[in-house]
Amino acid sequence: MSLENAPDDVKLAVDLIALLEEHAIAPETVLSALEMVKRDFERKLRESAGDA
Template sequence: MTTNSESPSPLDHAPAEVKLAVDLIYLLESNDIDPNVALKALKMVETDLQKKIEKR
């Protein structure tokens, strides 16, 4: 998600995880993804990422 470079957004100084969350919410909403489907997919993503973290 891009912001207007002339007026700073509160997100400009937000932590990376907040910026990512906002982008993901925008992506899901702009593609009219059913919230139940999104939650199931996010749980799968969480499981995958946890496995990658554990392998480190």
């Protein structure tokens, strides 16, 4: 599958992986940061569902 035809979430994941690897960020730091990001976006999703 070509990346240009991939779903948006796959494109974003590939971009994030490349960015994190380019900056040689420790895997532990990446996972901790991703957990924070996940919690933030889950909160935003809950809040937006409450607005509907």
